[in-house]
Amino acid sequence: MDAMLKRLHLTHPLHFVVGLTLWCIWFIAVYGGHAVACEAFAPAPEQGVFTLLNGGLLIVSIVTTGLLLLLTWGCYVVAKQHQGRDRFNAVVSAGLYLFSAFSVVFVALPIIGVPPCL
């Protein structure tokens, strides 16, 4: 249990991979969800981008971005409280969470401009 709690601490290097793993899960969910939705119940092309599908993908993206930004802030705050190895780990983790959040936003941008199943 102690070992598990240590791993959850924001100075643990496990956080080097958590943010980008979340990005991967988000990416698979959005790409896979979009592909399945287009096969199962594709919205009419004349609906343009204002479809339930685009809306759903956008909400998932916003929630993921929010979570990643929250973790970025947490690592940043923790980094300021430490020195040496712990500070290094927290700073790199903060950067990786921030980049993951940016990656979600950047990859999700087409959702607001491209109809889903063309």
Added chain:
Amino acid sequence: MKSVNQEAVEHDPQQLHEELHDIWGNPKGIKALTIVNHTTLGLRFMVTGMVFFLIGGILAMLVRTQLAMPDQDFMSPDIYNQVTTMHGTVMMFLFAIPMLEGLAIYLIPKMIGARDLVCPRLTSLGYFCYLFGGIILTFSLIIEMAPSSGWFMYTPLSSSEYAPGLGSDFWLLGITFVEISAVSAGVELVVSILRTRTQGMALHKMPLFAWYILAMALMIVIGFPPLILASVLLELERAVGMPFFEIAGGGDPILWQHLFWLFGHPEVYIIFLPAAGIVSTLIPVFAGRPIVGYGWVVFAIIVTGFISFGLWVHHMFTVGIPQLAQAFFSAASMLVAVPTAIQVFVWLATLWLGKPKMKLPMLWVMGFLIIFVCGGLTGVMLALVPFNWQVHDTHFVVAHMHYVLVGGMFFPLIAGLYYWLPLFSGRMPSENLGRWGFWLTFLGFNGTFLIMHWTGLLGMPRRVYTYEAGSGWEIYNLLSSVSSFVLSAGIAMVLLDIALHFRFGKPAKHNPWNADTLEWANSMPPSAYNFISLPNVETRHPLWDDPKLPYTMAEGKHGLAVPVHGRREMWGTDPITGKVREIIHLPGNSWWPLLAAAALAVVCISLLVRVYALAGIFVLIAGVFLLRWSWENGAHPIAAPEAAVAPGDPPLHSRTMDGPGLWAMAVFLLANGSFFLSYLFGWFYLWTVSPEWRMPDTSPLSLPLLAAAGIAIAAGAVVMEKLVRGLRHQCDDRLRVGLYLAGTLGAVQVALTAWVLYSANLSPTQTSHDAVLLVGLIYVLFHGGLAVVLTLMQGLRVGYGYVGTHAPFEPAVVTQLWRYNVVTFLVLVGSIAILPRVVGG
């Protein structure tokens, strides 16, 4: 209490050397085949890789000769297709990856202050699988039956209808065999870097090269299984007619493209990352200052490792994917430029702030920077969907790929070879010959491939064996071909320089480049045990901060300079802090890896010529060899004749609950999980997308029987967990009985699953639905059977006294497999037996 550091203990260095040499030294003659030492095997990987490079290079010259003039008949279309396919295949699978793995196998233990890799026999198995697989594959060229469907083997071109000979089979079986090697090296590099760094070397202090190799190794572990699965499925389709990629049978050829590029795009970065690691190692040394932004580089490595798995569809923009999905992959493809740019700016800043010395290795680094940046920029162009559509399947893409791979891998590799040459041989290369080699290669390369961008933009498609006069491509092709021979002359000069230096090179002084990393604390060339004593290292630049460190290490003034016990020993350290946890004792030289690889080679050849009975027999023989190999581990007298350690030293790993085998099993299961997820992807992909997919009205799989099997495997796993908990608390009451009970429960699960398979009455050659079901059930049967065998073997080992509270480690390793089996079994049942019943076809 004696410190693990053993500072200030007086030793006779010569006597220590002789004693360590007796333990670690390599045998000669036929017994040299039993060597498991990382230095020797790393060199073997690299030398073998260079032989395959020469073969791939000759094939490239044949291609350029054919394309030099229009309407040539130097090669027939079929031979041309074989030559281009084998050029790509040999360069990617038999040169680039094994060569870089060989370099990592050679360097990593030396850089992190260890005496060997953590699974030395696995290194040996990997080498022989690579060698045999490579020989089988290249043999197809000699008999003019080489694969001819392109190095990516797209279906249906590679399927039996359009490629009826053995060519595709050579590729599928040979490459899968070689990939055993890649995954083996990946697993042990991950565990070695995380668990065997010398004491004090915390994660944030380890050399950047180790970070790069850690990322590369993890990417191999996760990235290769999709291709292994795809190869297995395509070979099943070709050999017995299971229609995974045939529309009429409910399959889909695009599934191959997804699985191939799920591997193929990360592979570009698997090749690039270690090469970038070479650059990040060399630039600070020749700039005479630490790298600017160590943390930024770590950040960039991790980002590259992840993002590169999200780009695979950019190879498939023309297959008819919805625009929104293309936009996702286009954006992700552009994102990967960010970490690459960070590294380029870090390298430039380090050069800017340092005082660079333009020695021979740096010349190749500068060549890398120019070529790779150009290749990266055309990569960003190709990430744009409309441009990608325009140049798809033209020579522009061929040119881009060579700028990225030759610029991003070959130039840094040669830089690294020149840099570490004094370590390999104790001699310096010729600056003059080396510079001639560089300039001919650099000019020849750009003359060949810069021009190829233009032929591509003019519309010349790739993979055509000739073109008509008057097409406007003649002069460009001629210039490309002439330049390619200049490039070859340059490479020949480099190889000549390297060959000659072994005889005529000036003897190198110790640490000739004034480097900062531990590999230069070795003797030159290195001894089989690397270091007489293992130091405490708490800095990123051990040799800059303590230039006398190599001498004190050689005098035995640091840790583990006690060879009297006869064991091959090194530190097992905490993956984060670098604090010593245990002493890892390594197995010695052995015939088992060679014998197992030879048996697997017979399996490969038997499958190729379709003598399945023989293949089955040799699968069993290989299994016996591998089990015997594992029998000699842990507390077996051959592995560790006695467990005594010096007072104050930590225990042997086999006497703890956290040895490297536990980590190796976890990383192997990561690879296995990637294989399983790829399988699930295939199942859901075909179900959703395949136009002729036929889901039966009622599932042929019996749910009650599957539920009973699930209860049996879960009960077995609970028993294993209980036994391991007992061992953790120093209790081994009824350990043997418990292991036999768990083994029996596992056997019940296997029997019930086999009954489900038998009673399902599947028609795997008629529909892809049944074929996918069959593969899934065989997967859980194999894993269930493996868990049973290993568990029963543990019971036997308890009887022999190799497992118990004094050596509690092995049941914990096997329990990980049980956990994995429970999860995969439940997910599989949910996916193929329950979900179809819930949502229907």
